[in-house]
Amino acid sequence: MADADEAAIHSSSTPSTQEDTDLDDETQDFRILNNLTFARILTGTSLSDPSNASLPRRGEKDFEPNPTLHQADILSASRNAMHNALAHPRLHFPKARIIAVYSPDGPTPPPAPKNPEPSSQETGSETPARGPKKGTGIVIHPDACAYVINPKGQHFKSLGQADSWGRVWLLPEEALYLLERGTLDIRWPCSMTGEDGEGPSELPMSLQAAYTCFIGRDGLTVERFSVFSGLRRLGYVVSRAPGWYDSEEEVTGAVQARQWPSINGLFGKFWDWFYSSNSTATGPVAGLGIHRSYNDIFRKLAIIPWYDPVTPKPPQRTTPPFRVVYHIYKPSTTFKKTAPPPPDFRVAVINAQTQPTIPTLSQLGALLESTPLDPPRGEKMSRLLYMRLRHGYRNVVLAIVDHGVVSYLRMGDAAFGKERIYDKGGLNGPKKGGHLHPKGNGR
Amino acid sequence: MNTTPTLPIPISYISGNYYIFSVDAATYLRREHHICGVLIGTLPLIPQQNVFLGMPLELMPEEARLLVEKGVACIVDEKKAHNDGIKSLLEEDRKRYIQDLESQGLHARRLQLQRQEQSREEALRKKEEKKAAKMKKSAEKQQQSPAAGDVAEENSIVDFFAHNQQKEQGSGSGSSSSRPSSIMVDEPYGITPTTSYPPLSEAFSDKLLPAPDVRSSYPLFAHLHSKGYFMSPGLRFGCQYMAYPGDPLRFHSHFLVSSVEWDEEIDLMDIVAGGRLGTGVKKGFLLGGAERKAEVSEAEGNESIRMFSIEWAGM
């Protein structure tokens, strides 16, 4: 072993690393579900309640196959459990059945005879054009492609848009997600099945049909859908951000107060100039003269220009896929559909197959620049240097998707230059060898 | 569960990607052809988590191509199949299908009521047992868990109906457990089917697409697969594929796989990064690709793969 670091990498069985391992890091043994289901039924807790979701522990796996019957039995039990879990039907209890209708041409008003007054001039067959459709009273998102007839239940607090006829319009990702989780019964429209009348036919859309009709529609790639549904499953509210469409330039969400130099700033500038005017070419970097404080010397030693994320920069163009496409709200954030609060996270979705390299600095810079300034705040941040650095002044989450496997990376715009270590008398935290900590005598 | 679906299995091509929607097909491909894909859907059974996912199964283009080359599967343009299929669906077929669904829903409902009744009795029985056990608690520290375990084995996942029952109780009037007979038995469940076949017809001849285009890593992928490895996407470990010595349900992966072309420039730092990362997670880093000889016939295929396993030497 050349050094302690290298030794550490081998001792991956320490408790801390085990706790770090993500349950969804590798394929899980579906047999765990047997116990899970059973336990829940016994205790009577609802499975759909995320708050008490104590997830199953990682199943034990073997290193390699061996020809024992025992191993074969376990494998076959695992596969059966998997099959059973996958084959579980999507059932709708008659009284709680929520029915929606697929609307292949986007939002349309209800059939004329039912409600002739508000939108008489709009009822003609329209080509689905981008841009808000007026006439329905409320502006329905032009990409909406299914409407719920009897919206009830918690999901519609954060999903869909109601029109003036009490129908709730869903974007393709919303419709597909609700169908997939077994909440929504989407029907083919009569206009497609050739049944008489308007509205929902009796024919339900299958999961397969829903993927066929909704994936690829209006910018909804399967990668974006995977991110949407993955986050929704964890309880986050996910809504489309202005950067959704490749063609449209983002509305700059980053409202930046133009920063005028204050008196202090002007004075500081002068001061800087005064000090830096001593050329370092001919003498010591710290300059000649009498130095009365270390801080002055350190300041003068800082001859490498550093990046300050706070200084306003001209807006840059973001390039897809490095563009915020989702706004994410934590489950604890109060979310109102009609007046969404500022998001907790902003997510860009990247397909690892078409974009196998990390973004260039300018791509990343433009992406971060498109997010609002979010400097480290709070008591903890002001106390802890590394937390501050990690948090950064702007941040964005990259969701990288490789054939259904999603990884999330948080990118923060750190400002190392702003942290004057010399001003603080060294790093925060317990000092080594300090007499306050008698424990620290090992090394 | 050990059924063999009709071959070739249709792989749905939707907007640039490949999917399997039939659970039987997914199970069969995993069992017989070591093709696992990635489950990307929400499990209706437990929809608020990401550890266990459900249908559909997304296939890598490599997996889809391999299956097509083996003659096990074919690629169906699903958009076309649905557009044509729904419009040309005959009224009588549609009606028959809807009737079918209804009777399935009715069956599910009855089954559920049965289960409900069973679990009620079970609970009562256990209560009695508990009482009995309490009475003679002197002898042992015996618990009723063995009995519980047996039931878990038998009913396991199939107990999904019990889950639904709880949901209903929650959303319904909140009445307690005693009421199975009061429910109208003829009210069927609505069903969202997993696949569209039926009602659509599986005559795909005019909706077939050619085998998928694949990356230059395909020869290595196919070679490892032919050696019995189960392959999956490598994003989590920053490589192209993960190679498992057996079904990933039961085994940890052995290799982080990266493919390079014969004369492609290798950055030695990639070897260091892959080798070190792999060793850190008790896996090997496997670097390989197709050998380009002066004359290699197509038939030789597998023989012209060269690959190397790399581990940190620990010195």
Next chain:
Amino acid sequence: MTVSNAAESPPAPSSVSTLISSTPTPATPYSATAAQVLHSLQHQHLWTSLETHPLTIPNSESPIYLISGIPPHRVYTHPDEQLFMLEKGLRDEDIPPERVFALPLAQGQSWSLRRMAAVFDSLSDEDVEPEISEEGEKAQKLTEYYEGRKVARATKEWGGKRMLLAMIDKGMGGDGTVVYYVIQEGAVKPRQN
């Protein structure tokens, strides 16, 4: 170009070295990379009986050097080999260290799968016939081990040809660090410890 420890008598030249020595050595400048690795193996890792072997690789502007030597401890044991040894009651240190090949490479050096394969093709895959100096029970165990290894060598059960990749970073002048990786032909399952 042979560095050898005076205390040890050099072993019989390997097939690679005989192959190399039978062809005239080109008068190229001594590879700085190889020199650095050689130095590291000799002084940091205490390898003995070190040799360098120039190799000519197709499409390569300059010759590649392989280094071989005898490490003080076993560098690599295949998991199944380890199991076999455990069954026989043998530990790593019971088996006399054997000659190991190392391929010195520097970051930035042009490298490819073709070259890697060419280096491996130049390695002999014959088992060196070991001499057993111990006596009694241990000799018996060792004999069994070597027999087992011979079989495994043929079936590649304990891995195929192997060597060390010795890589150095010359960026910013380099810091003298050499990192070592075990590289083996084929898909060889990882060690579990």
